[in-house]
Amino acid sequence: MLKSYRQMARRCFFIGMGAALSCLAVVGLSTPASAGFPDKPVTLVIGWGPGGGMDSFARTINKHIKKYLGVKFKIIYKKGGGGKVAHNLLVKKYKPDGYTIAVANVPHQTIPTQLSEKGYRLKDIQWISNMVLLPSTIMVKKVAPFKSFADLIKAAKAAPGKLKAGTPGATSGSAAFHYNWTKKAGANITLIPYRGGAKMLKGMLGNEVEVMSSNANWGVRYPDKLITVAVAGEKRYELLPNSPTLRELGIDYVDFLTRTFTASAKVPKDRIKVLSDAFGKVTMDTAYIKDMKKVGLVPSFMDSAATTAYVNSYVKNNQSVFALMREKQKKKK
Amino acid sequence: MLGGLAAAFPGFLDVQLLGLIFLGVAIGMTGGALPGISPSITIALMLPIAFSLDPLASLVALGGIYMAAEYGGSISAILINTPGTAAAVCTALDGHPMARQGRAQEALHAAILASSIGGLFGVLVLIGFTPPLAELSLKFKSPEMFWLAIAGLAIVCNLTAANFVKGVMSALIGMFIATIGYDLETGYPRFAYDIPEIEAGISLVPCIIGFFAIPQMLMLAGAKEKTIIEIKPTLGSFKKVSLFMWKRPVLVLRSAIIGTFVGILPGAGASIASFVSYSEAKRFSKEPEKFGTGIPEGVIASECANNSMVGGSLIPLLAFGIPGSASAAVLFGALTLHGLSPGGRLFTEHASVVYGFMVGFIPIVAAMLIVGAFAAPLFAAVLRIRTAYIVPIVMMLALIGTYSFQNSVVDIFIAATTGIFGFFMMKFGFSLPSVVLGIILAPMAEEGFRRSLLLGTIDGSVWLVFFNSPICIILILVVVAMVVSAFTNEAKGRKRLSQLTNGH
Numbered sequence: 001m002l003k004s005y006r007q008m009a010r011r012c013f014f015i016g017m018g019a020a021l022s023c024l025a026v027v028g029l030s031t032p033a034s035a036g037f038p039d040k041p042v043t044l045v046i047g048w049g050p051g052g053g054m055d056s057f058a059r060t061i062n063k064h065i066k067k068y069l070g071v072k073f074k075i076i077y078k079k080g081g082g083g084k085v086a087h088n089l090l091v092k093k094y095k096p097d098g099y100t101i102a103v104a105n106v107p108h109q110t111i112p113t114q115l116s117e118k119g120y121r122l123k124d125i126q127w128i129s130n131m132v133l134l135p136s137t138i139m140v141k142k143v144a145p146f147k148s149f150a151d152l153i154k155a156a157k158a159a160p161g162k163l164k165a166g167t168p169g170a171t172s173g174s175a176a177f178h179y180n181w182t183k184k185a186g187a188n189i190t191l192i193p194y195r196g197g198a199k200m201l202k203g204m205l206g207n208e209v210e211v212m213s214s215n216a217n218w219g220v221r222y223p224d225k226l227i228t229v230a231v232a233g234e235k236r237y238e239l240l241p242n243s244p245t246l247r248e249l250g251i252d253y254v255d256f257l258t259r260t261f262t263a264s265a266k267v268p269k270d271r272i273k274v275l276s277d278a279f280g281k282v283t284m285d286t287a288y289i290k291d292m293k294k295v296g297l298v299p300s301f302m303d304s305a306a307t308t309a310y311v312n313s314y315v316k317n318n319q320s321v322f323a324l325m326r327e328k329q330k331k332k333k
Numbered sequence: 334m335l336g337g338l339a340a341a342f343p344g345f346l347d348v349q350l351l352g353l354i355f356l357g358v359a360i361g362m363t364g365g366a367l368p369g370i371s372p373s374i375t376i377a378l379m380l381p382i383a384f385s386l387d388p389l390a391s392l393v394a395l396g397g398i399y400m401a402a403e404y405g406g407s408i409s410a411i412l413i414n415t416p417g418t419a420a421a422v423c424t425a426l427d428g429h430p431m432a433r434q435g436r437a438q439e440a441l442h443a444a445i446l447a448s449s450i451g452g453l454f455g456v457l458v459l460i461g462f463t464p465p466l467a468e469l470s471l472k473f474k475s476p477e478m479f480w481l482a483i484a485g486l487a488i489v490c491n492l493t494a495a496n497f498v499k500g501v502m503s504a505l506i507g508m509f510i511a512t513i514g515y516d517l518e519t520g521y522p523r524f525a526y527d528i529p530e531i532e533a534g535i536s537l538v539p540c541i542i543g544f545f546a547i548p549q550m551l552m553l554a555g556a557k558e559k560t561i562i563e564i565k566p567t568l569g570s571f572k573k574v575s576l577f578m579w580k581r582p583v584l585v586l587r588s589a590i591i592g593t594f595v596g597i598l599p600g601a602g603a604s605i606a607s608f609v610s611y612s613e614a615k616r617f618s619k620e621p622e623k624f625g626t627g628i629p630e631g632v633i634a635s636e637c638a639n640n641s642m643v644g645g646s647l648i649p650l651l652a653f654g655i656p657g658s659a660s661a662a663v664l665f666g667a668l669t670l671h672g673l674s675p676g677g678r679l680f681t682e683h684a685s686v687v688y689g690f691m692v693g694f695i696p697i698v699a700a701m702l703i704v705g706a707f708a709a710p711l712f713a714a715v716l717r718i719r720t721a722y723i724v725p726i727v728m729m730l731a732l733i734g735t736y737s738f739q740n741s742v743v744d745i746f747i748a749a750t751t752g753i754f755g756f757f758m759m760k761f762g763f764s765l766p767s768v769v770l771g772i773i774l775a776p777m778a779e780e781g782f783r784r785s786l787l788l789g790t791i792d793g794s795v796w797l798v799f800f801n802s803p804i805c806i807i808l809i810l811v812v813v814a815m816v817v818s819a820f821t822n823e824a825k826g827r828k829r830l831s832q833l834t835n836g837h
Contacts, residue, residue: 050373050380051656051666051667052662055666056666059380059666059670076739076740078739078740079533084533085529085533089529093529115520118527119529161791170518170520190791193517198599199655201655202470202471202599202653205471206471206474207474208475220674221654221675223678294669294671295669295672325520328518328519329519329520329521
């Protein structure tokens with residue numbers, strides 16, 4: 001009896017160790033590069049938690065990428081600061097051989113570099129390609145007294161600063177969007193930052209805020225709860241055909257969140273081209289397009305040069321907002 | 334709806350689905366038991382495999398992992414006083430003293446039975462009452478979330494500290510650790526000193542390992558005994574525990590209700606569920622002084638609550654797409670990847686998958702009960718292993734767990750630093766559970782507090798906003814009661830809790 005107990009105990013431990021080691025194997029480590037890029041899985045760093053919007057995008061493309069790149073991605077998470085942690089690691093820690101790339105969101109990867117002297121600079125990273133342009137939107141609740149953009153502006157002007165708008169983070173792309181559109185529309189709506197989109201939605205449904213300034217995905221996902229009163233796209237969003245653009249409403253302003261791939265600036269250009277070409281091809285894949293629509297995204301490809309130009313114009317057009325955010329940080333310090 | 338539920342049942346006679354349930358339960362239990370591999374990480378690690386399955390099969394497998402991982406944390410908590418999950422911190426309070434008395438098998442059986450009953454209760458609530466309860470969760474706005482976090486901290490300090498002031502100091506240390514990272518309103522990186530790895534804050538996983546696993550192993554290494562405890566195989570402990578629980582339906586039901594309710598509140602989480610339930614069990618007990626000395630009631634209250642939390646946390650997820658816990662957030666990702674967006678439409682457009690998922694938790698709980706009950710004697714045998722083997726193996730597993738959490742060497746340094754710090758705190762009678770709960774609850778308290786201030790400024794008064802609803806008043810009364818009772822208990826000279834510091 002005693003002996004069998006000891007054996008059982010030992011077996012228990014081996015099972016536990018085996019499980020722990022296999023966890024380690026799943027995570028893995030990368031080794032130096034060789035010719036014929038890529039000849040092993042490319043590590044894709046996600047700067048957000050598992051299960052979020054960035055993750056579902058990464059996993060969707062990972063389902064289809066092998067056909068065009070020859071290898072699959074190995075996904076790892078480096079959560080924090082809306083992708084800031086992941087990008088600091090990308091330029092400071094990981095080998096710039098093209099085998100480690102990151103998922104980025106243009107506003108989120110741009111804003112921190114404009115607010116602080118610390119961390120990575122825009123010149124430290126290069127934009128491989130842009131995969132999705134997701135327009136920013138203004139949403140109200142279905143049960144709210146205002147059901148159109150005009151009504152909302154009227155209510156905001158009647159009580160300046162009393163209406164509240166939720167955004168997922170104080171220095172997020174959505175916050176920048178909020179400052180911009182309210183200024184252009186001449187409406188004073190107070191920004192209420194939440195830590196993440198899920199909490200923002202809870203605040204909205206629980207009547208803590210009346211407006212949401214955030215990406216189009218929310219309106220697509222919750223048509224029974226939210227009305228998207230305006231879309232900041234060039235044209236109407238495919239998945240929200242009844243919502244007018246800001247341009248239609250007389251405000252000349254477009255703003256997007258993106259799903260973009262980034263690498264360290266030191267990665268050789270020929271490798272960036274291999275990756276960018278593969279991403280361009282996958283965007284034409286009908287199965288990929290179908291899967292993307294399932295997660296509420298419409299593919300929209302831009303190559304490295306076009307993406308870089310887009311980022312530069314984003315930085316230029318938002319200087320006043322960045323100045324405002326810097327001012328807020330100084331006051332709080 | 335009834336038709337949808339009834340239609341979902343026969344599907345579970347399918348061999349593949351049953352196999353996946355058992356597989357999910359086994360993986361979840363292992364992940365939950367390993368310190369460092371939290372339930373949400375276990376689910377995330379298995380996500381890629383789940384995507385190769387059809388939606389229902391993958392959700393059921395992930396659901397099995399979630400449910401079993403919340404139970405699995407109790408195994409290591411009871412045996413080596415190293416909670417595998419944040420919620421099992423509470424299970425260790427009575428579970429480990431029981432193991433030290435040679436009643437490890439009884440404690441493990443109490444944990445699995447309580448987890449199964451709690452799990453089932455939460456799932457039945459999920460199936461029966463999702464829409465009205467989801468509405469209720471929206472009543473907890475920023476001020477309410479702030480008070481809930483403060484009440485949670487007050488409860489933990491009251492329960493786990495030999496000395497309330499030291500408990501509060503411990504919690505404040507934890508809360509300070511949680512202030513590291515980006516500021517909510519300005520995005521400024523606080524106390525980060527240009528170290529990219531900690532700019533977004535100190536992760537919970539290395540802290541749990543640092544404050545529990547490492548001090549505990551250092552204590553074991555310094556102990557004279559060659560094994561943790563000599564145990565006699567106890568026959569019939571399952572039956573004994575079943576009878577014990579049968580005679581205490583109120584305890585079980587109360588714990589399950591508390592767990593489910595806390596689960597429904599987004600951001601509150603399993604550890605609050607366990608501690609609130611434990612504190613209530615102690616308050617209603619005829620012999621409250623026995624809590625913490627190794628009684629099954631403590632294990633039952635904690636485990637029943639953290640598993641009934643599972644069903645509760647899925648209520649706001651399925652109804653609105655607002656996950657009630659970190660694990661539910663990962664499940665949210667699994668849902669969207671299969672093109673199922675949570676919310677009202679889910680129940681009409683994808684009824685077969687959603688009802689199948691909800692009903693699927695019933696066989697999951699059954700599988701967990703079977704595996705857990707049969708494996709308990711096997712797990713208990715760990716205690717017979719000589720500490721000379723246990724200490725290095727647990728240390729190694731803890732470090733692997735820390736590293737694999739996000740491939741970060743900095744996390745290992747954090748675990749080592751907090752480990753040594755935690756060892757001395759334990760020696761000087763500080764409460765390590767309070768430190769960890771401080772880390773968990775401070776972000777919730779801070780976010781609730783600062784957003785309440787902001788909302789208060791707009792609506793007119795920054796003071797009234799904190800006292801504006803009956804829920805706030807109730808939570809404030811809980812805080813007051815916890816503080817007053819802690820001091821009166823100390824004044825009465827009831828220092829029995831000081832024994833507890835040996836275990837912590």
